[in-house]
Structure formats: C-alpha cells, structure tokens
Amino acid sequence: MKLGVIPTLATRDPATAELANAAIRYEQEGFDSLWVLQTLGRGFMMPDPFLSLATFSAVTKRISLGSAVIQLPHYGVGDMAHKLFTLRMLAGDRLKIGLGAGSTPADFQVTGADFDTRFKVFRQRSLELKQVLETGVVNDVDLTPWRETLSSIPLMLGSWGNGVETAARDFSGWIASDNYRTQQEVVTAHERYRAAGGTYAVVSTIQITRDMTPDSVAAYLSRYAEAGFDEAVMLFQPGAPASGEVLAACSDFR
Numbered sequence: 001m002k003l004g005v006i007p008t009l010a011t012r013d014p015a016t017a018e019l020a021n022a023a024i025r026y027e028q029e030g031f032d033s034l035w036v037l038q039t040l041g042r043g044f045m046m047p048d049p050f051l052s053l054a055t056f057s058a059v060t061k062r063i064s065l066g067s068a069v070i071q072l073p074h075y076g077v078g079d080m081a082h083k084l085f086t087l088r089m090l091a092g093d094r095l096k097i098g099l100g101a102g103s104t105p106a107d108f109q110v111t112g113a114d115f116d117t118r119f120k121v122f123r124q125r126s127l128e129l130k131q132v133l134e135t136g137v138v139n140d141v142d143l144t145p146w147r148e149t150l151s152s153i154p155l156m157l158g159s160w161g162n163g164v165e166t167a168a169r170d171f172s173g174w175i176a177s178d179n180y181r182t183q184q185e186v187v188t189a190h191e192r193y194r195a196a197g198g199t200y201a202v203v204s205t206i207q208i209t210r211d212m213t214p215d216s217v218a219a220y221l222s223r224y225a226e227a228g229f230d231e232a233v234m235l236f237q238p239g240a241p242a243s244g245e246v247l248a249a250c251s252d253f254r
Contacts, residue, residue: 001225001253004033004066004233005243006205007056009047019047023056026063029244033064033096035204035233038071041106050083057091065091068175068204068233069100069158073121074111077128078138081145085133088149098175098202099126100158126170130155156202164189168198173230179205183220187227194228202231210239214249217241225253 007022023034034056036049049067056065072080088095101122102108108115132138133153136145156173157163160181167174174193176186190201203224208217217234224232236243 001221001229002032002231003221003247003250003254004035004064004202004204004231005031006035006037006068006233006235007052008235009045010238012045019052020055020059023063024059026243027060029247031063031243031247033066033231033233034060035066035068036070037068037205039104039107040074040110042104050087053087053095054090057087057094062094064094064096066096066156066202067098068177068202069098069156071102071107072099072125072129073102073113073118074107075125077125077132078141078143080125080129081132081138082143084153085136085143085145085149088153089146093152096154096156096173098156098158098173098204099129100175126155156200158204160189164193164198165196168193168196173200173202174198175202175204177205178203179207183223187223190227190229200231201229202233203229204233206232206234208234208236208240208246210237212241214241214245217246218249218252221250222253 005026007019007026009018026034036052037046038049039046049070053065053067084097101118105115108118134151136143136150154172156175157167157171158175158177159167164174176189178186186203193201221232
C-alpha cells in the first residue's frame with residue numbers, strides 16, 4: 001500500500017516557504033504522494049488546492065500529487081478544465097484529481113454556489129468535465145490544450161453511500177475519508193467498491209495525533225493494507241510523531 005501525506009500550515013501565521021518546504025521534506029523522507037484538501041469556511045484557512053498542487057509540482061520531482069477532494073460545484077466546467085490542463089502540464093503524469101460534491105454549507109456561502117442542488121450540479125458538471133478533458137472543447141469553443149494533456153487526467157470520486165458504486169462504474173478511482181467514519185465502516189464500503197468493479201481505492205485524511213506513536217499508526221494503517229486499499233493518506237497534527245518515523249514503522253506493508 002502506498003502512503004501519502006497532506007502538507008498543512010501548522011500555525012496561523014506560517015512562514016512564507018513553509019508549504020513548499022514541507023513538500024520537499026516529505027518527498028525526501030520517501031512518501032509516495034502529496035495531497036490537498038479544499039475547505040473554505042471552516043473557521044481556519046487552508047491553502048487553495050490548485051495553487052498548492054502547482055507549488056508541489058515546482059519543488060518536487062518524483063512524488064505523485066492529488067486532491068482529496070476538490071468541490072466541483074464551486075467551478076464552471078471550462079474554468080475547471082483550464083486549471084486541470086495547466087496542472088497536468090506542470091506535474092506530468094504524477095497528477096490524480098479527486099472530485100466531490102461538497103458537504104459543508106459554509107463553503108458554499110463563500111463562493112455563492114447553491115448547497116441544496118450540489119449533487120445534481122456535480123453529476124452534470126462531472127459528465128461535462130470528462131468530455132472537455134477528452135476533447136478540449138467546451139461550449140463549442142476549443143480550449144486548444146497541450147496535446148499531451150488530453151485524455152490523461154485521471155478523475156477520482158470522493159464519495160459515500162451510493163457514490164461508492166458510482167466511483168467504481170464511472171471514475172478512475174474512489175477516495176474515502178477516514179475522518180468522519182469508523183475504520184470498519186470504511187473497510188466495509190471498500191468491499192462494496194471492489195465488488196462493483198472498482199480499481200483504485202484511496203483512504204484519506206487519516207488524522208495522526210499527539211497521543212499516537214509510530215507503531216500505533218502502523219497498526220492502524222495495516223488494517224487498510226490488509227483490506228486491499230491501494231493508498232492511505234495521512235494528515236499530521238501538531239505534536240504528532242515524526243512523519244519519517246511513522247513511515248519507517250510501516251515498512252512491513254509498503
């Protein structure tokens with residue numbers, strides 16, 4: 001099982017290069033991937049996911065990059081496609097994009113998008129986005145994307161409930177959040193994903209806290225490895241065990 005991490009800004013007033021330096025350090029330590037979240041109105045500031053991924057692509061060489069997840073209803077299809085074509089050009093084949101419908105009303109207040117219709121909007125825009133990423137054409141206008149970026153951006157679905165089967169059927173992968181469900185609930189949903197023909201499964205936002213040790217983290221993650229997840233993504237809280245020590249403790253199932 002691959003292991004990823006979500007670089008965060010640990011203080012309210014971070015140093016200018018903190019995010020870039022974290023990405024460099026995680027790559028040097030040997031993590032497989034860097035991921036971004038998207039939150040807009042939660043009482044704290046998270047970096048913009050597109051700018052973060054662009055930063056990561058500029059300061060790293062090997063490590064893969066992904067989003068878990070970007071809330072599609074906040075964006076027009078053409079705007080999103082242009083951003084993704086640009087990121088694919090910058091990051092090459094290291095890029096995986098996780099999309100979701102969103103779950104928090106405050107985020108929608110920030111952008112002015114309609115919270116109540118988010119699932120309907122997501123379904124329609126995700127279909128349109130896939131077509132634009134295949135053809136480069138939006139609303140009968142050719143974006144004229146770089147040739148190598150066409151048909152080369154895997155879209156994963158961050159979902160729960162019936163969305164698990166949708167991810168298996170219509171997307172390149174599934175992203176489950178460990179943050180709001182029990183581990184058993186996530187493992188059971190993963191069984192449904194595989195039964196529906198799903199190919200790539202990521203469990204994200206696994207909170208690593210100060211009361212954990214490298215060995216306890218490894219024991220927790222090993223359950224996901226045994227269940228057959230392809231990738232597990234951690235978020236290290238202030239005071240958590242050192243990321244390099246956690247990575248070393250996970251050597252048995254990497």
